[in-house]
Amino acid sequence: MTDTDTEAGTPSAPMGRRERKKAATRQAIADAALRLFLERGYDDVGIREIAEAADVSTTTLFKHFPVKEALVFDEDAAQEARLLAAVRERPRDQSIPAALRDHALRYRLAGAGGDDRFTAFFDLVNTTPALRDYVQNMWLRHTDALARVIADESGLPADDPGCTALAHFTLEAPRAARGHGDPRQAISRAFDLLENGWRAPA
Incomplete structure (x- = not known):
């Protein structure tokens, strides 16, 4: 599951526009993957399907998540x-x-x-x-x-x-x-x- 919150008591520097966009894309991919995995099972969902559901290319997906398993664990x-x-x-x-x-x-x-x-x-x-x-x-x-x-x-x-x-x-x-x-x-x-x-x- 994803975890984009900062740790309690640990302030973080504000992200710039580019960093926010990257974080939003990463979150969208992870959310789409988890939804599909829960609906149909991990083994029955392909990378291309996840990319399409998140409206990104497979190249973009792999920039954020180098292996399929990493889509489930983002923290x-x-x-x-x-x-x-x-x-x-x-x-x-x-x-x-x-x-x-x-x-x-x-x-x-x-x-x-x-x-x-x-x-x-x-x-x-x-x-x-x-x-x-x-x-x-x-x-x-x-x-x-x-x-x-x-x-x-x-x-x-x-x-x-x-x-x-x-x-x-x-x-x-x-x-x-x-x-x-x-x-x-x-x-x-x-x-x-x-x-x-x-x-x-x-």
């Missing part, structure tokens, strides 16, 4: 900003794994709150293997940035392997929700492991 930078803020801006008495758990529950399971548009979007992703793989690989690109913030907040060297491991497993944790009847419980269980280590049931 990579905003996702990373929220992820890092979850660590930096957590309450003083909250652990880093707990802050990241709350972030995962808030943003990765947004569709569970009854919003029909979010529900349809997450259903599309979860039932389309190409999109599931793409979003997971996109999410894992934030590993290095998250590891650096964890290290900084913990007073550890930037290349500390424990921080890298925590970052990686944090970004993998939402996979635990896949296929479970209660995805919130599944994600919470995964983060309990990150917080407390493995403890086999008695």
Whole structure:
């Protein structure tokens, strides 16, 4: 889904006319793609159809979205900003794994709150293997940035392997929700492991 809003408390410089036009074109393409995907399914919609629906050429479409999967996800930078803020801006008495758990529950399971548009979007992703793989690989690109913030907040060297491991497993944790009847419980269980280590049931 697209996200053109700035992060709360982060002012942005006004865009010029050219930048506004580019942003509007990008948004129109993404909106057309998502509408068609939700109506007919990701695999049954072609790039040319999306371009026609957005009233642009396929060349213009590919300037904004280099691969078809990217049409569904247009907020990579905003996702990373929220992820890092979850660590930096957590309450003083909250652990880093707990802050990241709350972030995962808030943003990765947004569709569970009854919003029909979010529900349809997450259903599309979860039932389309190409999109599931793409979003997971996109999410894992934030590993290095998250590891650096964890290290900084913990007073550890930037290349500390424990921080890298925590970052990686944090970004993998939402996979635990896949296929479970209660995805919130599944994600919470995964983060309990990150917080407390493995403890086999008695």
